[in-house]
Amino acid sequence: MYKLLIVDDEPTVRLGLGTYFNWSSFGIALMGEADDGDVALEMVEKEQPDLILTDVRMPNLDGLTMAKKVSEKYPHCKIIFVSGHDDADYLKSALKVSAADYIFKPVNLQELTAVIRRVVAEMDNDRAEQLQKRDLLVKLKEGMPLLREKFLLSLLASSASKADLRERVSFLGLNLPLDGAYWVMVISIDDMAEVMGSRTERDRQLLWYSVQNISEELIGNYLGGYVFEFQNGEFACILRAEGDQEQADSAEALFALAGEIRTNLEKYLKIGVTIGISDQVDELSALSAAYKQAREAADYKWYLGKNRIITMDSLENRDSEEGRLSRYDWVYNEQLISALKADDEAKLRGILDEIFADLNRNRRDGLKYGRNVCLQIVLAAGQILLEISAQSSELESSETVLWEALFEKETLEEMRLLIEAYLSAVRERIREKRSGKLANVVERVKAVIGEQYSNGALTVSEIAKAVYLSPTYVSLLFKQDTGQTINEYLTHVRVEKAKELLSDPQYKFYDICYAIGYTDPSYFTKLFKKATGVTPSVYRDQYA
Numbered sequence: 412m413y414k415l416l417i418v419d420d421e422p423t424v425r426l427g428l429g430t431y432f433n434w435s436s437f438g439i440a441l442m443g444e445a446d447d448g449d450v451a452l453e454m455v456e457k458e459q460p461d462l463i464l465t466d467v468r469m470p471n472l473d474g475l476t477m478a479k480k481v482s483e484k485y486p487h488c489k490i491i492f493v494s495g496h497d498d499a500d501y502l503k504s505a506l507k508v509s510a511a512d513y514i515f516k517p518v519n520l521q522e523l524t525a526v527i528r529r530v531v532a533e534m535d536n537d538r539a540e541q542l543q544k545r546d547l548l549v550k551l552k553e554g555m556p557l558l559r560e561k562f563l564l565s566l567l568a569s570s571a572s573k574a575d576l577r578e579r580v581s582f583l584g585l586n587l588p589l590d591g592a593y594w595v596m597v598i599s600i601d602d603m604a605e606v607m608g609s610r611t612e613r614d615r616q617l618l619w620y621s622v623q624n625i626s627e628e629l630i631g632n633y634l635g636g637y638v639f640e641f642q643n644g645e646f647a648c649i650l651r652a653e654g655d656q657e658q659a660d661s662a663e664a665l666f667a668l669a670g671e672i673r674t675n676l677e678k679y680l681k682i683g684v685t686i687g688i689s690d691q692v693d694e695l696s697a698l699s700a701a702y703k704q705a706r707e708a709a710d711y712k713w714y715l716g717k718n719r720i721i722t723m724d725s726l727e728n729r730d731s732e733e734g735r736l737s738r739y740d741w742v743y744n745e746q747l748i749s750a751l752k753a754d755d756e757a758k759l760r761g762i763l764d765e766i767f768a769d770l771n772r773n774r775r776d777g778l779k780y781g782r783n784v785c786l787q788i789v790l791a792a793g794q795i796l797l798e799i800s801a802q803s804s805e806l807e808s809s810e811t812v813l814w815e816a817l818f819e820k821e822t823l824e825e826m827r828l829l830i831e832a833y834l835s836a837v838r839e840r841i842r843e844k845r846s847g848k849l850a851n852v853v854e855r856v857k858a859v860i861g862e863q864y865s866n867g868a869l870t871v872s873e874i875a876k877a878v879y880l881s882p883t884y885v886s887l888l889f890k891q892d893t894g895q896t897i898n899e900y901l902t903h904v905r906v907e908k909a910k911e912l913l914s915d916p917q918y919k920f921y922d923i924c925y926a927i928g929y930t931d932p933s934y935f936t937k938l939f940k941k942a943t944g945v946t947p948s949v950y951r952d953q954y955a
Contacts, residue, residue, distance in 0.1 A: 413534055414442040414458060418451040418465035418474065419493065424516070428464060428493070432523060437531050448472030455481055460488060461534060462511075467494035478510065487537060489530050493518060559583050560639045566695070567595065567647055567702035576695055586635060592652040593692050594665055595701040598626065598672060599709040600644040601683035601717040604819035607644075621680055622646060629671050633664040647705075649698060662691075669720045677718075685712040686720045713781060716822055744791045751795050751834070754842055759834060767827055782817050785826050789813060792837045801844040805887055809836060843888070852878060853892045856885060857900070864904045867928045871897050905929070906942045913951045920947055 415434060419425050425444045434441055442458050445451035449472040451465065463481065465474040478490045495516040511533070512526045562583055565571070573589050580587050600606055600622075607615060619640055626638040626646060636650035650668075652661040669686045676684050687709030689701035708721040715721060743766055750759040766788070770781045789810060796802050813833050820826050855878045863869050874897060875882040889897050905927040912923045924935040940946050945953070 412438055412440040413461040413531070415439050415462045415464065416443055416445065416451060416454060416458070416460040417441065418445045418448065418463060418469070418477070420446050420466060420469045422446075424466070424493070424518075428518065432520065432527075437527055439527070439531070448474060448477030451477055452480060455485065455488070459485060462489045462491070462530065464491050464493055467492055487541075489534060491526060491530065555583070559585060559637075563637055563639055563647075563649060564641065566649065566698045567641065568699060570696050570699050573694075573696060580695075585637075587649070587651070587695055589695050590693065591695075592661055593695065593698060593701065594650045595689040595698060595705040596648040596650060596665075596669060597641070597687040597702070597705040597709040598622070598638075598646040598648065598676075599685045599687065599712070601685055601712070601821060603644045603821070606682060618680065618682070619646075622676060622682075625675050625679065626672050629668060629675065632671075633668040634661065645706075645709075647702060666720065673718065673720065683718040685709050685717050687711070688720065688722045690723050712821060713823055716824065744787065747788060747791045748795050751792060751838060751841060754838055756838070759838070763827065763831065763834075767823060770823060781823060781826060785817055785830055786814070788830055789833065792834060796837065796840070801840050803840060805890065806836060806840060809833060839884075852880065852885065852888050856889055856897060860897075860901050860904055864901065864908065865926055865928050867930055869901065869928065902938065902942065906939060909935075909939060909947065910943075910950065910954075913947055914954060916951070923947070 412435075417425050417428050419428070425446070429441050429444060439462065442460055443454055445454055447469050448465075451463070452472070454460075455463075463478070465478060467474040474492060474494075478492075481488055481490065489511040491511050492513045493516060494513075511530045514523060514526060562579055562585070577589055580589075606618070610618065623638055623640065623646060626648065630636050630638060630648060630650065634650045635653045636648055638646055638648040641647040650665065665688065669688060673684055673686060676682055687705040687707070689704035689708070692698065692701045704723050708723055711721050712719060743762060746762045747759070750762060766784065770784060793810065796806065810833070813829055816829055817826060820829065856874055859874050859877045860869075863873075871886060872882045875885040878885060880888075886897055889895070889900070893900065895903070908927050909923055912918045912926060918926075920936075921932050924930075924932045927935075929935040929938075936946055939950070943950060
C-alpha cells in the first residue's frame with residue numbers, strides 16, 4: 412500500500428478528500444492529515460509518505476515551499492496540488508517543484524480519479540525500477556569477487572589509462588594506488604601433466620583453491636596484494652610495497668614470500684612450483700609489462716630446472732655470459748645417423764652433449780624450439796631404421812609414446828632423458844638386426860619352454876634368467892620376432908602337449924593337467940576350451 416498525506420488548512424476539504432474518495436481501490440492508505448506546511452514537514456520526516464495532496468496557500472508555510480523541501484529530501488514522493496487559485500503563476504511554481512499534477516477546487520471526483528490512476532501507475536513503475544535496481548545491486552555484490560578477478564586479469568593482459576583505472580579501482584574497492592612500487596610474481600605448477608592426470612576435476616579445483624588460499628595468506632604477512640589463477644596451472648600475484656616500506660625491505664620481503672610459498676605448497680599440497688618474479692614497476696598501469704617479465708622468468712625452468720625462484724636480473728646476467736646464440740645445426744643429423752650405424756655410444760653421447768648445449772644457449776626460443784629439436788632427433792633415428800629395414804611395432808609404439816611425452820615435459824633435462832632412452836633402444840635394435848642375436852634369443856627362449864613347460868612355477872623372469880637377459884628385454888625381443896608374448900607361447904606349447912596326451916586313454920584328465928604345469932583342472936579345462944574350442948573330454952572323444 413502507498414501512504415497518503417493530505418495537507419490543507421480547511422477542515423472540510425481534508426474531510427472530503429479523506430472520506431469521499433475510495434483510496435484503497437488504488438492501493439493507497441491515508442496515513443494522516445496536516446493543516447499547514449510546517450506540520451506536514453514534521454509528519455513527512457516521521458512517516459515518509461509516497462503521495463501528498465496539498466493546498467497551495469496556507470497561513471504559516473505555503474504548499475509550494477513545503478513541496479520544494481519535500482522534493483529535495485524525498486524525491487520519490489509524488490505531490491499533487493489542490494487549490495482554488497487558478498492563476499498561471501501558481502501553476503508555473505507547482506511545475507518547478509516537479510508536481511505530479513494540479514487540481515482546482517472544488518475537487519471533481521472524476522478528475523481526481525483520473526489523476527490518481529495516472530500517478531499510481533507512475534509510482535508502480537518507480538517501485539518496479541527500484542526493486543530491479545535493488546536486485547541488480549544484490550547480484551552485483553554477489554558477483555564482486557568475479558568482477559575483481561576479471562579486472563586484475565585485464566591489468567596483466569593490457570595497459571589502461573590512469574583515469575580509467577582510478578574509476579574502476581574505486582568501484583571495485585581494491586587497494587591498488589595508481590602510483591607506487593609494484594611487482595608481479597608468477598607461480599607455475601611443475602609437472603602439470605602428472606598433477607592433472609592423477610586427479611579428478613573436483614580434486615583439481617580443490618587443489619587450485621588451496622594454492623590460491625595458501626598464497627593469499629602468506630602475501631598478507633609480507634606485502635600488500637592479490638593472487639588469482641591466470642590460466643590453468645599458473646597463478647599471478649600482484650604485489651605492492653606497504654605504507655612506508657623501504658625498497659630494500661620490500662625486495663627482501665618479496666624473496667622471503669616466494670620462498671615461503673614454494674615451501675608451503677610442497678609441504679601441504681605435495682606439489683612443486685617454479686616462481687618467476689618481475690622487476691619493480693612504479694605505477695599500476697605498468698603491470699602488463701611486469702607480468703610478461705615474470706612469465707618469461709618462470710618459463711626459464713626449461714633449462715634451469717623446476718622448483719626454483721627465478722628473477723629477471725639473474726637471467727640477464729646469464730645471458731651476458733653466454734654470448735652469441737646459435738641455431739640447431741643440421742649436420743648433427745648426419746652425425747647422429749653415423750653414430751647409430753656404428754653403434755658408437757661415446758660418439759652418440761658427445762653429439763647429444765653438443766645439441767643440448769646449443770639448446771641451452773638458445774633458451775630465449777624456449778620450450779617449443781627445444782621440443783622441435785628433440786623431434787628432429789627422433790626423425791633422424793627413424794631414418795636409419797627405415798634404411799636397414801629394422802623397424803618394429805614395439806619401437807613404433809615407443810616412438811608414439813615418446814612424441815606424446817615430449818609435449819608433457821617441462822625441462823631440458825627431462826627431454827634429454829627421454830631421447831637417450833629412445834636412442835638406446837634404437838641402438839639395441841640395430842645391433843640385433845646385424846648380429847642375428849634376435850633369432851638366437853627367440854630360439855633359446857623356445858628351448859627353455861620346451862624343456863620346462865611342465866613346471867607350474869615357470870615365469871617370464873625364470874625364462875629370462877635362463878637366457879641371461881632382463882625380463883623386459885627378452886619379452887620385447889620375443890614379441891618382436893614371433894608376434895606372441897612369451898606367456899602366449901607357453902600356453903600354446905602346453906595345449907599342444909595336452910592334445911598329445913589326450914590321444915592316449917591311459918592318462919587321466921587330472922594327470923594330464925599336472926603333467927603340463929597346471930594345478931587346477933577346472934582352469935586347465937577353461938584354458939583348453941579357449942584355445943581349441945572344445946573341452947578336453949570332447950577332444951578325447953573326437954580324436955582318441
